Amino acid sequence: MYFQTAIRLAAPVAFFGYAAFANIALFQADVEGPHLDGFVKGGFTQEVDTLYRANLPHRDVAVGWVGAARYVLLNEGRKGVIAGEKGWLFSSEEFxxxxxxxxxxxxxxxxxxxxxxxxxxxxxxxxxxxxxxxxxxxxxxxxxxxxxxxxxxxxxxxxxxxxxxxxxxxxxxxxxxxxxxxxxxxxxxxxxxxxxxxxxxxxxxxxxxxxxxxxxxxxxxxxxxxxxxxxxxxxxxxxxxxxxxxxxxxxxxxxxxxxxxxxxxxxxxxxxxxxxxxxxxxxxxxxxxxxxxxxxxxxxxxxxxxxxxxxxxxxxxxxxxxxxxxxxxxxxxxxxxxxxxxxxxxxxxxxxxxxxxxxxx
Structure with a gap:
């Protein structure tokens, strides 16, 4: 009980720590950021989303490792799947x-x-x-x-x-x-x-x-x-x-x-x-x-x-x-x-x- 709670609390802490590191690395990189006229034309949010999806360092690796750790420690996956026993996975549609x-x-x-x-x-x-x-x-x-x-x-x-x-x-x-x-x-x-x-x-x-x-x-x-x-x-x-x-x-x-x-x-x-x-x-x-x-x-x-x-x-x-x-x-x-x-x-x-x-x- 306490172990699972600690793991669940540790996950967001790790994400915030990684977020700080990733944002520093992202904005030091030579990438095109969002344009200020996006505020006027309504495209600023989309530009920010595209920036992060395309250039955030280690994104896929981090998602994979965090998911693997969560599965091993808590037998859980992301939204869309329910983990069963001994390597069995089920669609959340059935739940x-x-x-x-x-x-x-x-x-x-x-x-x-x-x-x-x-x-x-x-x-x-x-x-x-x-x-x-x-x-x-x-x-x-x-x-x-x-x-x-x-x-x-x-x-x-x-x-x-x-x-x-x-x-x-x-x-x-x-x-x-x-x-x-x-x-x-x-x-x-x-x-x-x-x-x-x-x-x-x-x-x-x-x-x-x-x-x-x-x-x-x-x-x-x-x-x-x-x-x-x-x-x-x-x-x-x-x-x-x-x-x-x-x-x-x-x-x-x-x-x-x-x-x-x-x-x-x-x-x-x-x-x-x-x-x-x-x-x-x-x-x-x-x-x-x-x-x-x-x-x-x-x-x-x-x-x-x-x-x-x-x-x-x-x-x-x-x-x-x-x-x-x-x-x-x-x-x-x-x-x-x-x-x-x-x-x-x-x-x-x-x-x-x-x-x-x-x-x-």
Missing amino acids: REQDPDQIGLTDTLDWIASVQDRLAQTGTELVVVPLPAKLEIAQIHGGDAEQAQSIAGTYDLFLAELAARDIVTVDTRPALTTETAAFFQTDTHWTSAGAQTVAQTVAESGKVEIGTDKFTRADLDPIHFTGDLVSFVTSEELAPTVGLTMETVTPYVAEMAADDGAIGTIDLFGSDGPVPIALVGTSYSANPNWSFVEALKLELAQDILNFAEEGQGPVAPMHTYLETLDPAEAPPIVIWEFPVRYLSDPALMDSLLPTNGDDNV
Whole structure:
């Protein structure tokens, strides 16, 4: 208790000391400072900010070392990450308040229902694939059993409310719970094993018809990368020294085999053959490193067109897909990958708001 308090108090003292040293070094350096006319034109603050960001000595090194020390001594990171146990990191998004009224769950569900209605008009069936939170699946490493159960309750409620609206869903949690390596330790995303587990669950659910296409799996070279949550703790260079080691994934592709056994390709713009299934979702689906779309091809024995987008959440990609959908080329099924951790985001539905700048809209 006293040790942690002392560390927390020592941090600002160290920063003030460094700030004094850094400012002396900065203003002795040969750099262009802010202009006085910035006071008049309103750009002075921006000029000062740019000056410090571009020229403050040792900034990146200091941030990295302070972050590493804070993680080692207090098991804490900066805003955006929650440190679990034994090198596990979790997005702070999973630690938000899960109250259904506060997170506006009803509005989200109503819009999902409207998506189903619009797709039905083109003869397309919607299949929602909710993804449980990493915190719930890996709660043994999370260090917060109460929050894990809270976000698990959101998953339960989401599934129940979708069913109440007659929206087809696939419950992925039971299978992911049994997968020992469903998520990366230092990244927000699932592993290729987690993605494959969900693809198998979709195929075994009976909600999507199994096709007759034949695919073969071809592994690519392994990729070593620093998890996206590490940047909220320390620098990439210092991460291994505090136990945040690099992650490894082996992506793969599903290659369609022709009837004669040769590897072939599909004529996506021809008139022969059925229209492929469409996949909409987040970076869980969009990033080829996780191989989710490839796993779906193998498990469903059907071609998949991927309309998922990275960094947009689950709502914006579906909105974009609907805006560009040609009813004459509507697929028989749209699979919507939907991580439940986004449901507590107060800005989740903002992508549906007008963006033309007209205040009268």
